Amino acid sequence: MVYRPNPFFATSSSFFFPSVGDQVDKAIDQTKQFGKDAQSKAGELASKADLKYQDAKEAVKVTVAPPPTGVDLYARFALAGALGCAITHGALTPVDVVKTKIQLEPEIYNKGMVGGFRQxxxxxxxxxxxxxxxxxxVGYSIQGAFKFGGYEFWKKQAIDYLGIDKARENRQAVYLGASAIAEFFADIALCPLEATRIRLVSQPGFANGLAGGFARILREEGPGAFYAGFGPILFKQVPYTMAKFAVYEVAVENILSATGKSKDSLTPGQNTALSLGGGVIAGMAAAVISQPADTLLSKINKTKGLPGQSTTSRLIQMAGQLGPSGLFTGMGARLVMIGTLTAGQFAIYGDIKKALNATGGVEIAAVPK
Structure with missing residues (x-):
């Protein structure tokens, strides 16, 4: 009997071509290849995922940069203060001009602030x-840099010296001392430019602007003329700044206490409103305290002194001639001006500080209960 292979299991047959065995082998090979391809794809995806992860880590490092410290931090405070003071004082130049006219020529400009504008x-x-x-x-941008940057710097020095707990207990003294020292240095920079401004306002046609007025005073009267009003400007600006910062800090502390919220919990809009509210209160207090010296400063920079006459004797003579009521001439215009610009300064200062990531200042307000 002759053996005949079963065509179903044959490796090569005309009955099944290719055979089931070949099909099974082929399927096994395809499965292995698919596994290799899948493993390769998985490795490629893992590599890409790792690169994405590393990129994300680097992005986080860039985005969440450490806050500035040292000179970098105080330079940002100074820039924020410079912009705040330059913008607010510049915007209120018309009010300042009318206020100065009322102080220098009360016999002419005697119809109040609105009437003064019309006149x-x-x-x-x-x-x-x-x-x-x-x-x-220019003058108030320089002064603002020294004032706000200096205030933050000297406040930090006092806190470091006293310790945070003792500084918090004596925070009013810290506010007053830091602001007084900061303003002293700010006034050294401000005085020549303020003298030039008052001369331009009091003597129309004196010069075409800052450069011309500054050069003429220097040429005709010498460098000392720029500091003829240094005493009055200190007498005006130091108490003004002390009241400005101390009252502002207390006002903000009490507003937050009344609402039961902390600064960190406020929205940007609420923070701006807080700065404006505290600034208005501080500005009103600072305007009243510094008004007599502001009047004397305007008077002493209006004209040159007599040969041999000292600044002190001129101030005493002017104060005697003006009397208490005369020293408060232009108070209404100054309340509007100082209240507005102080509120604006603190609002702008706070917003620019945040934009510059200058959030390293030390807070010593009372801890909420």
Whole structure:
């Protein structure tokens, strides 16, 4: 009997081509290849995922940069203060011009702030309202840098010296001391530019602007003329700044206490409103305290002193001539001006500090109960 292989299991047959065995082998090979491909794809995806993860880590490092410290931090405070003071003082130049006119010529400008605006525009034109804009912006930007940056710096020095707990217990003294020292140095920078501004306002046609006015005073009267009003400016600005910062800190502390919230929990809009509210209160207090010295400063920078006459004797003579009521001439205009610009300064300062990531200042307000 002859053997005949079963065509179903044959490796090569005309009945099944290819055979089931070949099909099984092929399927096994395809499965192995698919596994290898899947393993390769998985490795490729894992590699890409790891790269993405590393990129994400680097992005986080860039985004969440450490807060500035040292000189970098105080430079940011100074920049924020410079911008806040330059913007607010520059915007309120017309009010400052009218206020100065009322102080220097009360016999003419005696119809209040609104009346003063009308009188000045009628007499010298609308352009006169911007007299002294250049020295105002430049002078107060420099002063603002020293004032706000210096305040943060000297406050930190006091806290480091006293310790946080003792500084918190004596925070009013810290506020007053830090602001006084900061303002002293700020006034050294401000005084020449303030003298130029007042001369431009008090003597129309004296010069075409900051550079011309500064050069003429230097040429005709010498460097000492720029500091003829240094005593009055200290007498005006130091108490003003002390009241400004101390009252602001207390006002903000009490507002937060009344609402039962902390600064960190406030929205950006609420923080701005808090700065504006505290600034208005601080500005009003600072305006009243510094008004007599502001009047004397305007008077002493209006004209040159007599040969051999000292600044002190001129101030005493002017104060005697003006009397208590005269020293508070222009109080209404100054309340509007100082209240507005102080509120604006603190609001702008706070917003710019956040934009610059300058959040390293030490807070010593009372701990909420």
């Amino acid at each position: 000045l525009i009628a007499k010298e034109g609308a352009g006169a309202l911007l007299t002294g804009l250049g020295p105002t912006v």
